[in-house]
Amino acid sequence: MSDEIAYATIRELGTRYRKRELSPVEVTSALLARIEKLDPMLHAFVTVTADRALEDARMAEAALRRGDENPLLGIPVAHKDIYLTRGIRTTGGSALFADWVPDEESTVVRKWREAGTVLLGKLITHEFAFGIQFPGHKFPAARNPWNLDHVPGGSSSGSGAALAAGLVAGATGSDTGGSIRGPASFCGIAGIKPTYGRASRAGVMTLSWTLDHTGPMARTVEDCAYLLQAMAGHDPADPASSTVPVGDYLAPLRRGVGGVRIGVPRNYFFDGVEPEVQSAFEDALGTLRKLGAEVRDVRIPSLQAAHSFLLILLAEAYAYHERDLRERPQLYGEVLRERLMAGSLITAAEYTQAQRIRSKICAETAEVLRDVDLLATPTTPRSALPFTMAHDPEVGFVKSNMAPFNLTGLPTLALPCGFSAAGLPLSLQLSGRPFEEGTVLRAGHAYEKATAWHTRRPPV
Protein backbone atom coordinates (compact mmCIF):
# COMPACT_ATOMS: atom_id res chain seq x y z
CA MET A 1 0.00 0.00 0.00
CA SER A 2 1.29 3.41 -0.86
CA ASP A 3 1.81 6.04 1.81
CA GLU A 4 -0.37 8.24 -0.35
CA ILE A 5 -3.39 6.10 0.49
CA ALA A 6 -2.42 5.40 4.11
CA TYR A 7 -2.12 9.13 4.77
CA ALA A 8 -4.96 10.34 2.56
CA THR A 9 -7.26 12.89 4.16
CA ILE A 10 -10.99 12.40 4.54
CA ARG A 11 -11.69 14.81 1.70
CA GLU A 12 -9.16 13.12 -0.58
CA LEU A 13 -10.64 9.69 0.12
CA GLY A 14 -14.17 10.95 -0.48
CA THR A 15 -13.19 12.59 -3.76
CA ARG A 16 -11.37 9.50 -5.03
CA TYR A 17 -14.26 7.21 -4.01
CA ARG A 18 -16.67 9.33 -5.99
CA LYS A 19 -14.37 9.41 -9.00
CA ARG A 20 -14.16 5.60 -8.74
CA GLU A 21 -10.36 5.83 -8.46
CA LEU A 22 -10.49 4.00 -5.14
CA SER A 23 -13.06 1.98 -3.29
CA PRO A 24 -13.73 1.66 0.46
CA VAL A 25 -13.09 -2.09 0.23
CA GLU A 26 -9.67 -1.49 -1.38
CA VAL A 27 -8.71 1.10 1.22
CA THR A 28 -10.02 -1.01 4.10
CA SER A 29 -8.17 -4.13 2.90
CA ALA A 30 -4.97 -2.16 2.50
CA LEU A 31 -5.25 -0.60 5.97
CA LEU A 32 -5.99 -3.98 7.55
CA ALA A 33 -2.79 -5.29 5.94
CA ARG A 34 -0.88 -2.24 7.21
CA ILE A 35 -2.26 -2.78 10.72
CA GLU A 36 -1.19 -6.45 10.58
CA LYS A 37 2.31 -5.36 9.57
CA LEU A 38 2.86 -2.38 11.88
CA ASP A 39 0.70 -2.90 14.93
CA PRO A 40 2.78 -5.70 16.50
CA MET A 41 5.42 -2.98 16.92
CA LEU A 42 3.11 -0.04 17.74
CA HIS A 43 0.44 -1.70 19.95
CA ALA A 44 -2.12 0.90 18.91
CA PHE A 45 -4.99 -1.59 18.63
CA VAL A 46 -6.56 -3.70 21.37
CA THR A 47 -9.02 -5.30 18.97
CA VAL A 48 -8.99 -5.33 15.16
CA THR A 49 -12.48 -5.82 13.68
CA ALA A 50 -11.50 -7.01 10.21
CA ASP A 51 -14.77 -8.73 9.32
CA ARG A 52 -16.85 -5.82 10.53
CA ALA A 53 -14.60 -3.38 8.66
CA LEU A 54 -14.99 -5.22 5.37
CA GLU A 55 -18.75 -5.45 5.87
CA ASP A 56 -18.90 -1.69 6.60
CA ALA A 57 -16.77 -1.03 3.51
CA ARG A 58 -19.08 -3.07 1.27
CA MET A 59 -22.10 -1.18 2.65
CA ALA A 60 -20.31 2.12 2.01
CA GLU A 61 -19.59 1.07 -1.59
CA ALA A 62 -23.24 0.31 -2.13
CA ALA A 63 -24.21 3.69 -0.65
CA LEU A 64 -21.68 5.46 -2.88
CA ARG A 65 -23.16 3.76 -5.90
CA ARG A 66 -26.56 5.09 -4.82
CA GLY A 67 -25.11 8.60 -4.77
CA ASP A 68 -25.00 9.07 -0.98
CA GLU A 69 -22.98 12.22 -0.33
CA ASN A 70 -22.13 11.83 3.35
CA PRO A 71 -18.47 12.92 3.60
CA LEU A 72 -17.65 10.15 6.08
CA LEU A 73 -18.91 7.38 3.84
CA GLY A 74 -16.24 4.68 3.63
CA ILE A 75 -13.83 6.57 5.91
CA PRO A 76 -11.77 4.11 8.00
CA VAL A 77 -11.86 4.93 11.72
CA ALA A 78 -11.29 3.30 15.09
CA HIS A 79 -12.53 4.08 18.58
CA LYS A 80 -10.69 4.63 21.82
CA ASP A 81 -11.43 1.58 23.93
CA ILE A 82 -13.51 3.44 26.50
CA TYR A 83 -16.24 4.00 23.88
CA LEU A 84 -18.79 1.21 24.21
CA THR A 85 -19.23 -0.80 21.03
CA ARG A 86 -22.13 -3.23 20.77
CA GLY A 87 -20.90 -6.78 20.22
CA ILE A 88 -17.24 -5.71 20.27
CA ARG A 89 -15.02 -6.04 23.33
CA THR A 90 -14.58 -2.79 25.26
CA THR A 91 -11.77 -3.05 27.80
CA GLY A 92 -11.18 0.47 29.09
CA GLY A 93 -7.53 -0.59 28.93
CA SER A 94 -8.18 -2.50 32.16
CA ALA A 95 -8.03 -6.09 33.34
CA LEU A 96 -11.37 -5.35 35.01
CA PHE A 97 -13.09 -5.32 31.61
CA ALA A 98 -10.63 -7.45 29.64
CA ASP A 99 -13.38 -9.64 28.17
CA TRP A 100 -16.41 -7.40 28.40
CA VAL A 101 -18.58 -7.28 25.30
CA PRO A 102 -21.23 -4.56 25.73
CA ASP A 103 -24.72 -4.94 24.32
CA GLU A 104 -25.01 -1.19 23.83
CA GLU A 105 -22.99 1.41 21.94
CA SER A 106 -22.03 4.95 22.76
CA THR A 107 -23.87 7.78 21.06
CA VAL A 108 -20.73 8.90 19.19
CA VAL A 109 -20.04 5.37 17.93
CA ARG A 110 -23.62 5.21 16.65
CA LYS A 111 -23.36 8.60 14.96
CA TRP A 112 -20.16 7.71 13.12
CA ARG A 113 -21.60 4.32 12.16
CA GLU A 114 -24.71 5.99 10.77
CA ALA A 115 -22.50 8.44 8.83
CA GLY A 116 -21.07 5.42 6.96
CA THR A 117 -17.61 5.12 8.55
CA VAL A 118 -15.71 1.84 8.41
CA LEU A 119 -14.82 0.50 11.86
CA LEU A 120 -11.31 -0.96 11.87
CA GLY A 121 -11.24 -1.70 15.59
CA LYS A 122 -10.64 -0.46 19.11
CA LEU A 123 -7.61 1.53 20.16
CA ILE A 124 -5.62 1.14 23.34
CA THR A 125 -6.12 3.71 26.04
CA HIS A 126 -4.25 4.29 29.26
CA GLU A 127 -6.06 2.24 31.90
CA PHE A 128 -9.47 3.87 32.47
CA ALA A 129 -8.14 6.89 30.55
CA PHE A 130 -5.91 7.72 33.53
CA GLY A 131 -3.24 5.22 34.48
CA ILE A 132 -0.18 4.53 32.40
CA GLN A 133 0.26 1.02 30.96
CA PHE A 134 3.28 -0.07 32.96
CA PRO A 135 5.32 -3.10 31.88
CA GLY A 136 3.50 -6.28 32.90
CA HIS A 137 0.07 -4.64 32.48
CA LYS A 138 -2.73 -6.65 30.87
CA PHE A 139 -2.32 -4.64 27.66
CA PRO A 140 0.99 -3.37 26.28
CA ALA A 141 1.47 0.37 25.94
CA ALA A 142 1.13 2.02 22.53
CA ARG A 143 4.41 3.37 21.17
CA ASN A 144 5.14 6.63 19.41
CA PRO A 145 5.63 6.10 15.64
CA TRP A 146 8.14 8.99 15.59
CA ASN A 147 10.38 7.16 18.02
CA LEU A 148 9.34 3.81 19.46
CA ASP A 149 11.21 4.47 22.71
CA HIS A 150 8.99 7.46 23.45
CA VAL A 151 5.42 7.62 24.72
CA PRO A 152 2.70 8.63 22.25
CA GLY A 153 0.98 10.62 25.00
CA GLY A 154 -2.24 9.64 26.62
CA SER A 155 -4.70 8.64 27.51
CA SER A 156 -5.83 8.38 23.87
CA SER A 157 -2.48 6.76 23.14
CA GLY A 158 -3.66 4.24 20.55
CA SER A 159 -5.59 6.93 18.69
CA GLY A 160 -2.49 9.13 18.41
CA ALA A 161 -0.21 6.28 17.37
CA ALA A 162 -2.65 4.81 14.82
CA LEU A 163 -3.20 8.16 13.12
CA ALA A 164 0.48 9.06 12.97
CA ALA A 165 1.32 5.65 11.50
CA GLY A 166 -1.35 5.89 8.81
CA LEU A 167 -3.45 3.02 10.16
CA VAL A 168 -6.74 4.95 10.33
CA ALA A 169 -8.07 8.23 8.89
CA GLY A 170 -9.92 9.28 12.02
CA ALA A 171 -10.30 8.24 15.64
CA THR A 172 -12.20 9.10 18.74
CA GLY A 173 -10.43 10.37 21.83
CA SER A 174 -11.52 11.59 25.21
CA ASP A 175 -10.04 14.49 27.11
CA THR A 176 -10.21 15.00 30.87
CA GLY A 177 -6.91 16.83 31.29
CA GLY A 178 -5.45 16.72 27.80
CA SER A 179 -6.01 13.15 26.62
CA ILE A 180 -6.90 14.22 23.08
CA ARG A 181 -4.44 17.10 22.80
CA GLY A 182 -1.49 15.37 24.49
CA PRO A 183 -1.33 12.47 22.03
CA ALA A 184 -2.04 14.90 19.19
CA SER A 185 0.96 16.94 20.32
CA PHE A 186 3.33 14.02 20.82
CA CYS A 187 2.30 12.20 17.63
CA GLY A 188 2.24 15.19 15.26
CA ILE A 189 -1.47 15.08 14.46
CA ALA A 190 -4.55 17.25 15.13
CA GLY A 191 -7.21 16.80 17.79
CA ILE A 192 -9.99 18.95 19.15
CA LYS A 193 -11.58 18.91 22.57
CA PRO A 194 -14.91 20.55 21.83
CA THR A 195 -16.87 22.69 24.30
CA TYR A 196 -18.08 20.82 27.40
CA GLY A 197 -21.48 19.46 26.42
CA ARG A 198 -20.93 19.71 22.66
CA ALA A 199 -20.25 16.01 21.97
CA SER A 200 -22.02 13.27 23.88
CA ARG A 201 -20.30 11.21 26.55
CA ALA A 202 -23.15 8.72 26.81
CA GLY A 203 -21.74 5.21 26.58
CA VAL A 204 -18.18 6.37 27.22
CA MET A 205 -16.46 5.21 30.41
CA THR A 206 -16.24 8.01 32.96
CA LEU A 207 -13.08 9.38 34.50
CA SER A 208 -14.26 12.70 35.96
CA TRP A 209 -17.80 13.93 35.31
CA THR A 210 -17.11 17.64 35.34
CA LEU A 211 -13.91 17.44 33.30
CA ASP A 212 -14.57 14.67 30.73
CA HIS A 213 -14.99 15.61 27.08
CA THR A 214 -15.24 13.48 23.94
CA GLY A 215 -13.79 14.60 20.62
CA PRO A 216 -12.17 13.62 17.34
CA MET A 217 -8.54 13.12 16.37
CA ALA A 218 -7.22 13.15 12.80
CA ARG A 219 -4.18 14.09 10.74
CA THR A 220 -5.51 17.49 9.66
CA VAL A 221 -7.69 20.21 11.12
CA GLU A 222 -10.13 19.85 8.23
CA ASP A 223 -10.50 16.14 9.00
CA CYS A 224 -11.23 17.03 12.63
CA ALA A 225 -13.96 19.36 11.35
CA TYR A 226 -15.55 16.56 9.31
CA LEU A 227 -15.44 14.17 12.25
CA LEU A 228 -16.68 16.69 14.81
CA GLN A 229 -19.57 17.65 12.54
CA ALA A 230 -20.71 14.04 12.69
CA MET A 231 -20.37 13.66 16.45
CA ALA A 232 -21.58 17.02 17.82
CA GLY A 233 -25.12 17.67 18.98
CA HIS A 234 -27.56 17.33 21.82
CA ASP A 235 -27.95 13.93 23.43
CA PRO A 236 -30.54 13.51 26.20
CA ALA A 237 -28.56 10.48 27.40
CA ASP A 238 -25.71 12.76 28.56
CA PRO A 239 -26.86 15.08 31.37
CA ALA A 240 -24.16 17.62 30.44
CA SER A 241 -25.15 17.68 26.78
CA SER A 242 -25.98 21.13 25.43
CA THR A 243 -29.00 22.11 23.36
CA VAL A 244 -27.07 24.94 21.65
CA PRO A 245 -27.46 24.34 17.89
CA VAL A 246 -24.44 22.85 16.09
CA GLY A 247 -22.81 25.19 13.61
CA ASP A 248 -21.25 24.38 10.26
CA TYR A 249 -17.61 23.53 10.96
CA LEU A 250 -16.54 23.08 7.33
CA ALA A 251 -17.71 26.25 5.58
CA PRO A 252 -15.83 28.71 7.87
CA LEU A 253 -12.53 26.94 7.11
CA ARG A 254 -12.33 28.79 3.82
CA ARG A 255 -12.50 32.20 5.50
CA GLY A 256 -8.91 32.29 6.74
CA VAL A 257 -7.71 33.91 9.93
CA GLY A 258 -7.63 37.56 8.78
CA GLY A 259 -8.94 39.88 11.49
CA VAL A 260 -9.10 37.17 14.14
CA ARG A 261 -7.79 38.49 17.49
CA ILE A 262 -5.49 36.03 19.24
CA GLY A 263 -4.48 36.46 22.87
CA VAL A 264 -1.35 34.88 24.31
CA PRO A 265 -1.59 34.33 28.08
CA ARG A 266 2.05 34.85 28.99
CA ASN A 267 1.65 33.77 32.61
CA TYR A 268 1.45 30.05 33.55
CA PHE A 269 1.64 28.51 30.05
CA PHE A 270 5.30 29.35 29.55
CA ASP A 271 6.59 28.19 32.94
CA GLY A 272 8.97 25.31 32.30
CA VAL A 273 8.51 25.37 28.52
CA GLU A 274 11.55 24.02 26.68
CA PRO A 275 13.34 26.55 24.43
CA GLU A 276 12.62 24.65 21.22
CA VAL A 277 8.92 24.52 22.10
CA GLN A 278 8.91 28.26 22.81
CA SER A 279 10.73 28.97 19.57
CA ALA A 280 8.31 26.87 17.47
CA PHE A 281 5.40 28.60 19.21
CA GLU A 282 6.72 32.10 18.50
CA ASP A 283 7.26 31.10 14.85
CA ALA A 284 3.65 29.91 14.72
CA LEU A 285 2.47 33.28 16.06
CA GLY A 286 4.55 34.95 13.34
CA THR A 287 2.81 32.85 10.70
CA LEU A 288 -0.63 33.68 12.11
CA ARG A 289 0.28 37.40 12.06
CA LYS A 290 1.37 37.13 8.42
CA LEU A 291 -1.98 35.52 7.66
CA GLY A 292 -3.75 38.58 9.06
CA ALA A 293 -4.41 37.63 12.68
CA GLU A 294 -3.98 40.27 15.34
CA VAL A 295 -1.83 38.82 18.13
CA ARG A 296 -1.45 40.39 21.58
CA ASP A 297 -0.48 39.33 25.09
CA VAL A 298 -3.21 38.80 27.68
CA ARG A 299 -3.21 37.79 31.35
CA ILE A 300 -5.39 35.36 33.30
CA PRO A 301 -4.08 35.78 36.88
CA SER A 302 -5.74 32.80 38.59
CA LEU A 303 -4.24 30.33 36.14
CA GLN A 304 -1.42 29.93 38.64
CA ALA A 305 -3.90 27.87 40.67
CA ALA A 306 -4.92 25.70 37.70
CA HIS A 307 -3.36 22.66 39.34
CA SER A 308 -6.54 22.48 41.43
CA PHE A 309 -7.67 20.56 38.37
CA LEU A 310 -5.86 17.53 39.74
CA LEU A 311 -7.78 17.65 43.00
CA ILE A 312 -11.11 17.65 41.16
CA LEU A 313 -9.96 14.83 38.91
CA LEU A 314 -8.76 12.64 41.79
CA ALA A 315 -11.89 13.14 43.89
CA GLU A 316 -14.29 12.47 41.00
CA ALA A 317 -12.31 9.49 39.69
CA TYR A 318 -12.34 7.92 43.15
CA ALA A 319 -16.09 8.46 43.40
CA TYR A 320 -16.53 6.57 40.13
CA HIS A 321 -14.15 3.71 40.99
CA GLU A 322 -14.76 3.41 44.74
CA ARG A 323 -16.74 0.18 44.70
CA ASP A 324 -14.44 -1.71 42.33
CA LEU A 325 -11.38 -0.44 44.20
CA ARG A 326 -12.75 -1.88 47.43
CA GLU A 327 -14.04 -5.16 45.96
CA ARG A 328 -11.54 -5.98 43.19
CA PRO A 329 -8.42 -3.91 43.78
CA GLN A 330 -6.17 -6.64 42.37
CA LEU A 331 -7.62 -6.02 38.89
CA TYR A 332 -6.33 -2.44 38.78
CA GLY A 333 -2.85 -1.79 37.51
CA GLU A 334 -0.31 -1.12 40.19
CA VAL A 335 0.31 2.61 40.63
CA LEU A 336 -3.05 3.52 39.05
CA ARG A 337 -4.73 1.80 42.01
CA GLU A 338 -2.91 3.98 44.51
CA ARG A 339 -3.37 7.10 42.41
CA LEU A 340 -7.13 6.50 42.36
CA MET A 341 -7.15 5.77 46.10
CA ALA A 342 -5.50 9.14 46.67
CA GLY A 343 -8.87 10.61 45.71
CA SER A 344 -10.35 9.14 48.90
CA LEU A 345 -7.96 11.27 50.97
CA ILE A 346 -9.43 14.59 49.80
CA THR A 347 -11.92 16.32 52.07
CA ALA A 348 -15.24 17.71 50.91
CA ALA A 349 -14.06 21.23 51.79
CA GLU A 350 -10.92 20.84 49.66
CA TYR A 351 -12.95 19.62 46.69
CA THR A 352 -15.32 22.57 47.09
CA GLN A 353 -12.47 25.06 47.27
CA ALA A 354 -10.98 23.56 44.09
CA GLN A 355 -14.30 24.10 42.35
CA ARG A 356 -14.32 27.71 43.58
CA ILE A 357 -10.86 28.26 42.14
CA ARG A 358 -12.16 26.76 38.93
CA SER A 359 -15.04 29.23 38.87
CA LYS A 360 -12.58 32.09 39.26
CA ILE A 361 -10.44 30.81 36.38
CA CYS A 362 -13.58 30.43 34.23
CA ALA A 363 -14.69 34.00 35.01
CA GLU A 364 -11.27 35.51 34.30
CA THR A 365 -10.90 33.55 31.05
CA ALA A 366 -14.36 34.62 29.89
CA GLU A 367 -13.39 38.23 30.61
CA VAL A 368 -10.24 37.93 28.48
CA LEU A 369 -12.26 36.33 25.68
CA ARG A 370 -14.36 39.48 25.45
CA ASP A 371 -11.34 41.25 23.94
CA VAL A 372 -9.84 38.43 21.90
CA ASP A 373 -11.38 35.65 19.83
CA LEU A 374 -8.86 32.93 20.60
CA LEU A 375 -6.11 32.04 23.04
CA ALA A 376 -2.86 30.53 21.73
CA THR A 377 -0.36 28.55 23.82
CA PRO A 378 2.06 25.66 23.36
CA THR A 379 0.03 22.45 23.78
CA THR A 380 2.69 20.74 25.88
CA PRO A 381 5.79 22.26 27.50
CA ARG A 382 8.03 19.65 25.87
CA SER A 383 8.05 16.89 23.27
CA ALA A 384 7.24 13.24 24.07
CA LEU A 385 9.03 11.71 27.06
CA PRO A 386 10.92 8.45 26.74
CA PHE A 387 9.21 5.43 28.34
CA THR A 388 12.03 5.18 30.86
CA MET A 389 10.95 8.51 32.40
CA ALA A 390 7.22 8.06 31.94
CA HIS A 391 7.31 4.70 33.73
CA ASP A 392 8.86 6.13 36.88
CA PRO A 393 5.98 6.06 39.41
CA GLU A 394 7.72 8.73 41.48
CA VAL A 395 7.40 11.23 38.65
CA GLY A 396 4.52 13.50 39.59
CA PHE A 397 1.98 15.12 37.34
CA VAL A 398 3.91 17.70 35.37
CA LYS A 399 2.31 21.10 35.00
CA SER A 400 -0.23 20.86 32.20
CA ASN A 401 -0.96 23.47 29.57
CA MET A 402 -4.07 21.56 28.63
CA ALA A 403 -5.94 21.14 31.93
CA PRO A 404 -7.02 24.82 32.18
CA PHE A 405 -9.26 24.22 29.18
CA ASN A 406 -10.87 21.21 30.87
CA LEU A 407 -11.56 23.40 33.88
CA THR A 408 -13.11 26.08 31.67
CA GLY A 409 -14.72 23.66 29.20
CA LEU A 410 -13.64 25.80 26.23
CA PRO A 411 -13.18 24.34 22.73
CA THR A 412 -9.48 23.69 22.22
CA LEU A 413 -7.50 22.40 19.27
CA ALA A 414 -3.99 20.97 19.13
CA LEU A 415 -2.11 20.91 15.81
CA PRO A 416 1.50 20.39 14.69
CA CYS A 417 3.76 23.46 14.67
CA GLY A 418 7.27 22.07 14.39
CA PHE A 419 9.76 19.40 15.40
CA SER A 420 12.33 19.11 18.16
CA ALA A 421 16.01 18.65 17.41
CA ALA A 422 15.44 14.96 18.16
CA GLY A 423 12.79 14.79 15.45
CA LEU A 424 9.75 14.67 17.74
CA PRO A 425 6.61 16.71 16.97
CA LEU A 426 5.74 20.01 18.68
CA SER A 427 2.27 21.44 18.91
CA LEU A 428 0.23 24.64 18.96
CA GLN A 429 -2.90 24.92 21.11
CA LEU A 430 -5.79 27.22 20.12
CA SER A 431 -8.75 27.79 22.37
CA GLY A 432 -11.96 29.74 21.77
CA ARG A 433 -15.22 30.87 23.32
CA PRO A 434 -17.87 28.31 24.26
CA PHE A 435 -19.43 26.68 21.18
CA GLU A 436 -17.15 28.61 18.81
CA GLU A 437 -15.43 25.51 17.51
CA GLY A 438 -15.81 27.01 14.03
CA THR A 439 -13.43 29.88 14.85
CA VAL A 440 -10.89 27.56 16.47
CA LEU A 441 -10.92 25.19 13.50
CA ARG A 442 -10.80 28.08 11.03
CA ALA A 443 -7.63 29.52 12.58
CA GLY A 444 -6.04 26.08 12.85
CA HIS A 445 -6.84 25.28 9.24
CA ALA A 446 -5.42 28.60 8.02
CA TYR A 447 -2.19 27.92 9.92
CA GLU A 448 -2.03 24.37 8.63
CA LYS A 449 -2.51 25.49 5.01
CA ALA A 450 0.40 27.90 5.41
CA THR A 451 2.78 25.29 6.87
CA ALA A 452 3.87 21.75 6.07
CA TRP A 453 4.37 20.23 9.54
CA HIS A 454 1.30 18.04 9.17
CA THR A 455 2.63 16.50 5.95
CA ARG A 456 5.73 14.95 7.57
CA ARG A 457 5.60 11.20 8.12
CA PRO A 458 7.15 9.14 10.91
CA PRO A 459 9.80 6.53 10.07
CA VAL A 460 7.60 3.43 10.43
Place this chain on the structure above:
Amino acid sequence: MADSHELTLDELRERIRAAGVPIPEKRLAMVRKLLSEALAPVRALDSRTIRAVEPAVKFVPKAEE
Protein backbone atom coordinates in the same frame (compact mmCIF):
# COMPACT_ATOMS: atom_id res chain seq x y z
CA MET B 1 4.19 26.51 45.85
CA ALA B 2 5.77 27.13 49.26
CA ASP B 3 7.00 24.13 51.24
CA SER B 4 4.66 25.02 54.12
CA HIS B 5 1.78 23.91 51.92
CA GLU B 6 3.22 20.43 51.43
CA LEU B 7 1.46 17.45 52.90
CA THR B 8 3.59 15.79 55.59
CA LEU B 9 3.92 12.04 55.79
CA ASP B 10 2.16 12.07 59.17
CA GLU B 11 -0.76 14.01 57.72
CA LEU B 12 -0.94 11.56 54.86
CA ARG B 13 -1.00 8.57 57.21
CA GLU B 14 -3.81 10.21 59.20
CA ARG B 15 -5.83 10.73 56.06
CA ILE B 16 -5.27 7.12 54.99
CA ARG B 17 -6.41 5.87 58.40
CA ALA B 18 -9.52 8.04 58.25
CA ALA B 19 -10.41 6.92 54.73
CA GLY B 20 -9.71 3.25 55.48
CA VAL B 21 -8.00 2.55 52.17
CA PRO B 22 -5.08 0.13 51.83
CA ILE B 23 -2.18 2.14 50.41
CA PRO B 24 1.07 0.18 50.74
CA GLU B 25 4.08 1.76 52.42
CA LYS B 26 6.12 1.61 49.18
CA ARG B 27 3.61 3.92 47.45
CA LEU B 28 3.36 6.53 50.19
CA ALA B 29 5.99 8.79 48.65
CA MET B 30 4.17 8.75 45.31
CA VAL B 31 0.78 9.43 46.86
CA ARG B 32 2.21 12.19 49.05
CA LYS B 33 3.73 13.88 46.01
CA LEU B 34 0.53 13.55 44.01
CA LEU B 35 -1.69 14.84 46.79
CA SER B 36 0.70 17.67 47.67
CA GLU B 37 0.59 18.86 44.07
CA ALA B 38 -3.20 18.58 43.97
CA LEU B 39 -3.69 20.39 47.28
CA ALA B 40 -1.14 23.15 46.73
CA PRO B 41 -3.50 25.69 45.08
CA VAL B 42 -6.18 25.08 47.71
CA ARG B 43 -3.73 25.37 50.61
CA ALA B 44 -2.35 28.59 49.15
CA LEU B 45 -5.83 30.04 48.86
CA ASP B 46 -7.40 32.54 51.18
CA SER B 47 -10.96 31.43 50.54
CA ARG B 48 -12.28 34.83 51.69
CA THR B 49 -10.74 36.41 48.61
CA ILE B 50 -12.92 34.49 46.16
CA ARG B 51 -16.29 35.88 45.22
CA ALA B 52 -19.20 33.53 45.75
CA VAL B 53 -18.96 31.94 42.35
CA GLU B 54 -19.51 28.34 43.38
CA PRO B 55 -21.18 26.18 40.78
CA ALA B 56 -24.92 26.27 41.33
CA VAL B 57 -28.03 25.30 39.47
CA LYS B 58 -28.93 27.80 36.78
CA PHE B 59 -32.41 27.91 35.34
CA VAL B 60 -32.60 29.33 31.85
CA PRO B 61 -36.14 30.45 30.99
CA LYS B 62 -37.41 28.93 27.79
CA ALA B 63 -37.25 31.46 24.96
CA GLU B 64 -40.61 32.73 23.81
CA GLU B 65 -41.80 31.07 20.63
